[in-house]
Amino acid sequence: MENNRRVAIVTGGAKGIGRAIVAAFAGRGVVSVIADIDLDAAEAAAREVRRSGGEAIAVRADVACVDDIVRLVGETVARYGRIDILVNNAGILSNTPYDRIAETEWDHVLDINLKGALFASREALKPMLAQGWGRIVFISSLAGRSGGVSVGPAYVASKAALVGLARHLAKKVARSGVTVNTVAPGTTETDIIKGFTDDEMVAINDAIPVGRLGKPEEIAETVAFLASDSAAFITGAVIDVNGGMYMG
Ligand SMILES: NC(=O)c1ccc[n+]([C@@H]2O[C@H](COP(=O)([O-])OP(=O)(O)OC[C@H]3O[C@@H](n4cnc5c(N)ncnc54)[C@H](O)[C@@H]3O)[C@@H](O)[C@H]2O)c1
Numbered sequence: 276m277e278n279n280r281r282v283a284i285v286t287g288g289a290k291g292i293g294r295a296i297v298a299a300f301a302g303r304g305v306v307s308v309i310a311d312i313d314l315d316a317a318e319a320a321a322r323e324v325r326r327s328g329g330e331a332i333a334v335r336a337d338v339a340c341v342d343d344i345v346r347l348v349g350e351t352v353a354r355y356g357r358i359d360i361l362v363n364n365a366g367i368l369s370n371t372p373y374d375r376i377a378e379t380e381w382d383h384v385l386d387i388n389l390k391g392a393l394f395a396s397r398e399a400l401k402p403m404l405a406q407g408w409g410r411i412v413f414i415s416s417l418a419g420r421s422g423g424v425s426v427g428p429a430y431v432a433s434k435a436a437l438v439g440l441a442r443h444l445a446k447k448v449a450r451s452g453v454t455v456n457t458v459a460p461g462t463t464e465t466d467i468i469k470g471f472t473d474d475e476m477v478a479i480n481d482a483i484p485v486g487r488l489g490k491p492e493e494i495a496e497t498v499a500f501l502a503s504d505s506a507a508f509i510t511g512a513v514i515d516v517n518g519g520m521y522m523g
Pocket of ligand 1: 286287288289290291292293310311312313316336337338339364365366367368387414415416417459460461462463464465466467468
């Protein structure tokens with residue numbers, strides 16, 4: 276590997292939007308560390324990148340576990356000597372309504388969707404600040420921007436909180452060459468939405484002004500832009516990629 280290739284950690288990079296982000300990075304010569312709780316899927320994604328001439332490795336990590344995050348960042352620095360980009364993409368959906376959700380489910384969703392993003396950012400910021408260049412991108416959600424309808428309060432609260440967390444970190448590191456931004460996808464064609472009923476899917480499609488769901492590649496292109504040199508003056512921003520569902 277050439278020393279000047281940028282290195283990205285993509286949490287939840289084995290499937291869906293994360294996998295599309297890894298592919299977008301590979302197309303731009305960025306090396307990806309695919310950090311996922313599903314190691315088999317992460318290894319399959321890494322093999323696909325290598326087959327197409329890119330560079331990627333898989334690391335099993337549960338973002339809800341701070342020890343896993345510390346190990347992930349340590350292994351990345353040990354192998355590549357740098358971390359340039361972190362995409363806090365790993366997330367789970369929760370549809371349980373506010374009047375039925377148990378404390379355990381609330382904690383589980385917040386641990387993965389929110390806590391993991393803070394501690395991954397904390398660890399990745401150490402090498403980024405030392406090298407004076409870095410890009411952190413949070414993957415929030417339309418639900419966190421608008422309140423959500425079909426999804427539950429733990430998901431909505433975790434995704435809304437990511438926006439505040441990203442802005443806090445953006446301000447803290449603004450003078451260092453590191454930017455921190457958020458992408459808020461609308462409903463996108465991945466496994467995460469398989470839990471919706473056919474009726475819910477018809478309602479979701481009907482409500483989207485452009486008349487269709489998003490594609491993972493469309494989210495990935497926005498992330499790749501924010502992770503590039505061209506986006507150096509954008510920090511603390513939220514980019515809505517949602518077919519016109521929410522125009523903040
Ligand atoms: N698909 C959508 O409609 C949509 C809309 C808005 C936001 N999002 C957000 O985009 C992100 C990616 O979602 P997706 O649609 O690609 O989902 P997905 O289920 O297809 O992929 C999620 C990935 O995260 C991994 N993952 C789950 N828990 C993890 C954990 N604890 N540690 C590490 N990895 C873990 C999974 O194994 C999987 O590879 C999520 O944060 C999601 O909330 C998705």
